[in-house]
Amino acid sequence: MTHSIASPLAAAVADHPGFLSPTGVEIAFVLVGLATLGAAVITVTTRQLVHAALWLVVALGGLAVEYLLLTAEFIAWVQVLIYVGSIVVLLLFGLMLTRAPIGRSPDADSGNRWVALGVALAAAAALVWIVVDAFRTTWIDLEGPAQGSTAVTGAFLFRNWVLPFEALSVLLLAALVGAIVLSRKHDTDAAVRSAPDTAARRDQGRSKGEGPGKEGQS
Amino acid sequence: MTTTTLAALVPLLPFLGAVAGLALGRTAPGFVRPLAILPTLTAAVVAVIVAVRQGGGRAIDAATQLTPTGSVPIDLALHLDGFAVLVAVLVTVVATCVQLYSTAYLRDDARYPSYAALVSLFTSAMLLVVYSGDLMVLLVGWEIMGICSYFLVGHYWETPEARAASLKAFLVTKLGDVPFLIGLFALAADTGSFRITKILAAVTNGGLDHPTLIALLLLAGVAGKSAQFPLHTWLPDAMAGPTPVSALIHAATMVAAGIYFVARLLPVFAASGAALVVLAVMAAVTMIGSGLAALAQDDIKRVLAYSTIGQLGYMSGALAVGDRGAAVFHLISHGAFKAVLFLAAGVVIHAAGTNSLAAMSRMGGLARRIPDAYWTMTVALLALAAIPPFAGFFSKEAVLVAAEHTAMGDRTVAPAAAGWTILVAGLLAAALTAAYATRFWLLAFKGRGAEVPDHGRQPLAMTSVLWVLAVPTIAFGLTAGVIGDWFDGHALTPSLTTAVLSTGVGLVGGLVTYGAWRHTTALAARTPIGAVAAHPGAEPALVEAEAMTSHTAAYGTIADAADPADPGRLLLGPLHRHAVTGFHLDALYTAVFVRPVQQAARLVRFLDRTVVDTYVDGSGAATRLLGTAVRRAQTGNVQTYLSVLLAGSLVLAIAAVVFANVNAGS
Amino acid sequence: MHLAYPAVLAALLFCTGLYGVLARRNAILVLMSVELMLNAVNLNLVAFDVWLRDTLHSGQALTLFTIAIAAAEIGIGLAIVLAVYRNRGSSDIDRLRDTAETDEADAEIDAADAADAASVSADAQPHRRAEPAGKSTNAGTTTNAEATS
Missing domain, CATH: 1.20.120.1200 (NADH-ubiquinone/plastoquinone oxidoreductase chain 6, subunit NuoJ)
Incomplete structure (x- = not known):
């Protein structure tokens, strides 16, 4: 094999x-x-x-x-x-x-x-x-x-290669957006911290804040 | 409407009544009684009209084919000859009386709607058997009757006796039905049709290749259905059902079906002398054996059950000598007086609070409490004992005359041996019949002892039907000279010799029993015996159910009572012990069939539980173990998964390269 | 130059990266190993492109694309690692075992962890377990970690 x-190339550079x-x-x-x-x-x-x-x-x-x-x-x-x-x-x-x-x-x-x-x-x-x-x-x-x-x-x-090059720029943009979304802190956390007096709302916020964690967890 | 349409209505009406009763039983309880009685009553009227129109002349045949069924066609056919129309009248009249009687007898029963519907279905199935001109359609009615009897005998299914009896009735009749079905197929194979007319035509032309085989196969089914020896054992036990059901089974449906079937296809049986001799022997054994057994029974319904078996023996005897006119004549008159006997027995049980003759013989004044039942039962017992001028005398005479003619060689339909067998057995059985009828009457109504408690008047619905049925019991025999047209034009009038002979032996049997009773009745005062159930306000059926349940508890057995005052005990002597159990036939069957089957079932259970289940459990356990092993690989660690994946692909890659090199080198 | 030199170097680099991916515990170290593997591929691409003298220069173009994609990958990867770390208080790959097949999920995960820890400590110094969830993180992640634990 x-x-x-x-x-063929080996013959050329024999x-x-x-x-x-x-x-x-x-x-x-x-x-x-x-x-x-x-x-x-x-x-x-x-x-x-x-x-x-x-x-x-x-x-x-x-x-x-x-x-x-x-x-x-x-x-x-x-x-x-x-x-x-x-x-x-x-x-x-x-x-x-x-x-x-x-x-x-x-x-x-x-x-x-x-x-x-x-x-x-x-x-x-x-x-x-x-x-x-x-x-x-x-x-x-x-x-x-x-x-x-x-x-x-x-x-x-x-x-x-100009067309793949442009497509690649779109990919980079998507990666940029994705990285921002992933690493951003959620608004609900801030809401919980600003109003810590109500236990019910904390539970609510906790269950929401748990969202991303749940995917890898349940 | 044409006669054919009317005849089609006769089985259809009770069937529709049964369907409507089952459908409306829970939702509209008010309709249940009308739905039970009216269709049957209408059917009775229509059946009478059909009988009058048919007039005993040529048979009316009508057939329609619903769908092609291959090489042997199955038709919805009517075959209305004189036998059919008369039997249909009997069936519908008795069924109407039973339905009327049941409205009072089971008036508080929670299961009355389904009971009434099943009785209607039972009637309808019997009528289908009676009118059908096609054996396959006949078989449908035949089997519906089997399942209906199962349900009705088991009506008091709370009691173990009823459960056992219904199963026994079903299984024993099925035991006969299997050869019966094979016989029907063999018959159709020989003659190429299920139509009765075509079969009879083929038989007349000598078209039967295996007459004896077919006749014997069919006889097995007939023996099962009509309770002939040796398949009669289900009938006495079927007394565990309600009394009206017993009346229906014994008088009009079920047991009559077997006799009627043979009467319809008599030429098929007559084609084989051997089959007729077998039938004659069967009938003779049945007659004498059941007479002896009836003399020993304590339960009044069991006495009547054995008497039914004996009377059916007379009918088979008539068929064995090739006279179906006599057989059906006796079938009809027996239907009338046996219905009276059973329905009156229901009244007696209700009034006395027991079904034990021994207990009744220690009660005084039962006859005064229930005069209707007393008088009708007396008449019916006289008819049963074949005392002139009641119906039983004429019909039994017809049988004996036919047997005599055959024995003397005047009739050549059947072998003379069959004639002699039937004649001798018939005369002996006549004496026995008179004996047990007398014993029954004396013990039930001439008892001495404490007065029977007054339960008030019996319901009109129960007493009136007794008188309705008493009319044919008294008068039907007198029509013997008139209705010959319906019975193949045969003369059914008695001849002097047999009349004197049979009446003579009957009187002897009755008088001997009376003498024995006089001799033993002194003993009755000494031993109080029995258990009595008293529910004056409740429905009669409750008393009956309790009486049946308590009989075994009080006497140790369902059939016997240790009563020294019983004249039957004196008459039978050492035979009594055997006669009580029906000559140990049940024990024999238990030893020969039931035990081996139970052993086999136990073996199968063992094989299933320990052998088969081991494999099943083993496969389950192996899968579990495998699953547990595989589970361990599911660690959830990505690196482990990836390592294994890469190792696997590496192996594949190396293998690919190696094989490629090996192939390239070769 | 012999083609074998860059090819062998690429193969060895690739396997080094492979080892890192399979053996490293920290997710960021795993990402580094992935970079090594990508670079090994890049080296192959460049070497073969030079050898073949391709007029389109597919090899070099693809190398450039690979580098760009690797940059995107590392960005997304790090974002994911950070999100996991925020939720779990740890970025150890072999502790993310929620998909493990167990009867009593938590108990068995702990048992597996203990077994792993034992095997690690067998060839290393007395080891330090990862801190209890949330102890060293801020208040917001504490609630999350408690909810998950």
């Missing part, structure tokens, strides 16, 4: 260099990749929740470098801007808002961790085996004009 996919004579780009890629992977592993294993977020920054940054090495420079900058810049900051805010403990937290991992480890290792073995089996002779030709420069990206994005 894997050969059948790779064979005279690729072996793994034992790496190019400079490859060496850089492997080194950065190891750092990225290490940061990712620390992210999912560390007991300090805030550290996990910070190690995530390292991992995402490493990936940005990998994008650069693959000549996709626009995506690399987007990665840095959005992931490192905004998403990790959001996650940090989330950690703070949920009063995540600072320092080592003994129960950061659930009781499921050994099962998780088994599944993850098995998945890694299977995926690596399949990927290596399929693509061990495939060669990426990084020569020629850059394929991911801002000019090129702008050209294909707004020439070929």
